[in-house]
Amino acid sequence: DQQVKQNSPSLSVQEGRISILNCDYTNSMFDYFLWYKKYPAEGPTFLISISSIKDKNEDGRFTVFLNKSAKHLSLHIVPSQPGDSAVYFCAAMVKTDKLIFGTGTRLQVFP
Amino acid sequence: GAVVSQHPSWVICKSGTSVKIECRSLDFQATTMFWYRQFPKQSLMLMATSNEGSKATYEQGVEKDKFLINHASLTLSTLTVTSAHPEDSSFYICSARDSSRGANSPLHFGNGTRLTVT
Numbered sequence: 001d002q003q004v005k006q007n008s009p010s011l012s013v014q015e016g017r018i019s020i021l022n023c024d025y026t027n028s029m030f031d032y033f034l035w036y037k038k039y040p041a042e043g044p045t046f047l048i049s050i051s052s053i054k055d056k057n058e059d060g061r062f063t064v065f066l067n068k069s070a071k072h073l074s075l076h077i078v079p080s081q082p083g084d085s086a087v088y089f090c091a092a093m094v095k096t097d098k099l100i101f102g103t104g105t106r107l108q109v110f111p
Numbered sequence: 112g113a114v115v116s117q118h119p120s121w122v123i124c125k126s127g128t129s130v131k132i133e134c135r136s137l138d139f140q141a142t143t144m145f146w147y148r149q150f151p152k153q154s155l156m157l158m159a160t161s162n163e164g165s166k167a168t169y170e171q172g173v174e175k176d177k178f179l180i181n182h183a184s185l186t187l188s189t190l191t192v193t194s195a196h197p198e199d200s201s202f203y204i205c206s207a208r209d210s211s212r213g214a215n216s217p218l219h220f221g222n223g224t225r226l227t228v229t
Contacts, residue, residue, distance in 0.1 A: 102154060
């Protein structure tokens with residue numbers, strides 16, 4: 001049972017434009033959400049997070065939106081840069097500290 | 112920033128042998144570390160939660176006798192894959208959270224270990 005889903009396995013965006021990565025979850029007990037970026041053969045690196053009491057969090061080019069009623073969150077990257085090309089995982093957490101990952105979306109930013 | 116060092120980065124072993132993977136938090140203490148496994152083109156799956164000074168908590172379906180976890184200090188957790196078989200070949204990643212920060216502080220990940228069992 002996949003509690004965190006990223007339905008788009010890949011996304012291709014032109015440099016300078018906006019990248020929107022989506023994530024859906026099923027467990028209403030999740031109270032914290034995070035986005036990680038991963039390059040091949042490396043561990044994930046933390047990007048940005050959001051608490052369930054908020055609906056938006058912004059950090060530089062990265063903004064995460066949370067729609068609790070829809071159990072949906074998204075990561076916006078603007079402007080997209082070639083160095084953003086990687087696999088992006090959304091993850092969700094309940095108070096037990098376990099981090100549940102989505103299946104990932106491979107973002108490719110082309111010139 | 113917080114650094115988690117994982118060693119080795121890759122290992123090839125013969126079927127039936129055991130392999131130990133180390134995970135160290137270099138500039139913070141971690142009472143809890145997490146071990147994940149990733150199959151090609153799939154998500155990171157939580158295997159177990161490593162607790163300093165006590166037994167690890169394993170996720171459903173993970174054999175605790177096969178994947179031995181030891182969290183002997185606040186900066187070191189080890190995962191030993193015992194009697195490895197080819198189906199254990201995978202990418203193993205550890206993560207840790209700075210104990211001095213809140214429960215919602217992000218996990219910091221090691222660079223992973225690519226295990227190939229021949």
